[in-house]
Amino acid sequence: MAYTLEDEFGDIIGKARRGQNLSQGETAAAAGITEAELARMEQYTLKPTETQVFRLAEALNLNGDKLLDIATEQWEPEPQTDEANLEVVTISAPVGGWPVNAYLLICKATNDTAIIDTAAHPELILEQLDARNVNPAAILLTHAHGDHTNGLPKLQTETGCHTYIHKNEPKPQSKSTLREVVHGDVLSVGELIVTVVNTPGHTTGGCSFLAQNVAFVGDAIFAGSVGGPNISYQDEIESVRDNILSLPDTVRLFPGHGPSTTVGEEKRHNPFF
Ligand SMILES: [Fe+2]
Numbered sequence: 001m002a003y004t005l006e007d008e009f010g011d012i013i014g015k016a017r018r019g020q021n022l023s024q025g026e027t028a029a030a031a032g033i034t035e036a037e038l039a040r041m042e043q044y045t046l047k048p049t050e051t052q053v054f055r056l057a058e059a060l061n062l063n064g065d066k067l068l069d070i071a072t073e074q075w076e077p078e079p080q081t082d083e084a085n086l087e088v089v090t091i092s093a094p095v096g097g098w099p100v101n102a103y104l105l106i107c108k109a110t111n112d113t114a115i116i117d118t119a120a121h122p123e124l125i126l127e128q129l130d131a132r133n134v135n136p137a138a139i140l141l142t143h144a145h146g147d148h149t150n151g152l153p154k155l156q157t158e159t160g161c162h163t164y165i166h167k168n169e170p171k172p173q174s175k176s177t178l179r180e181v182v183h184g185d186v187l188s189v190g191e192l193i194v195t196v197v198n199t200p201g202h203t204t205g206g207c208s209f210l211a212q213n214v215a216f217v218g219d220a221i222f223a224g225s226v227g228g229p230n231i232s233y234q235d236e237i238e239s240v241r242d243n244i245l246s247l248p249d250t251v252r253l254f255p256g257h258g259p260s261t262t263v264g265e266e267k268r269h270n271p272f273f
Pocket residue numbers: 143145202219227
């Protein structure tokens with residue numbers, strides 16, 4: 001089976017290095033390898049030895065044991081299991097050659113459904129809404145990057161839903177007035193209570209949506225990695241640690257890219273934490 005994680009060893013060390021404003025030269029020197037070797041590792045063309053994994057982990061403030069498990073493809077999160085009164089449908093579509101996830105969060109009691117992000121393919125989402133005969137109730141955006149929000153106007157026109165996005169996030173093209181949310185705000189989707197949680201760092205106003213035992217985390221955290229820390233590495237690490245990894249271990253995380261995971265799995269296996 002192909003290794004399914006969104007990020008490989010090379011992505012992880014590249015994100016950690018850039019996030020901490022370290023050059024390839026500085027990092028390579030600290031880890032006792034050449035700059036050319038580090039560049040090849042970040043490009044996936046050179047596999048590190050076990051010793052190199054631990055040295056790089058130390059140079060980049062990552063957890064060496066967890067990083068080694070990913071470098072040697074020893075860990076993948078357990079697959080999604082059923083939840084009692086809600087259903088999560090993953091809609092994965094390629095954007096620029098790379099898969100992006102949008103989700104449906106369905107209240108089983110009422111069939112009311114939140115659409116989380118657009119994966120830039122609103123027609124795939126509309127097909128799923130039709131096929132399942134559910135009631136679109138809201139569009140929730142984890143962040144404004146085009147691979148997660150392109151096609152929003154079509155989705156708004158077809159569903160008539162209000163769209164919610166964090167107050168601090170740049171705003172994507174929209175057909176209707178966007179409704180701004182902040183940390184701690186509560187929305188309802190049928191009988192489900194959805195809480196807004198701050199997870200900035202990848203973007204200025206990136207946020208996650210928590211509903212009972214599931215959380216939609218956008219590009220804040222991936223299984224075994226984090227999203228690119230474009231705005232602030234420190235904010236990304238701290239907000240995920242404080243607002244996501246503080247949730248119960250059983251909470252299942254649905255990221256904007258790659259497979260779903262759980263809080264417990266990430267605490268045990270994510271080298272950034
Ligand atoms: Fe993003």
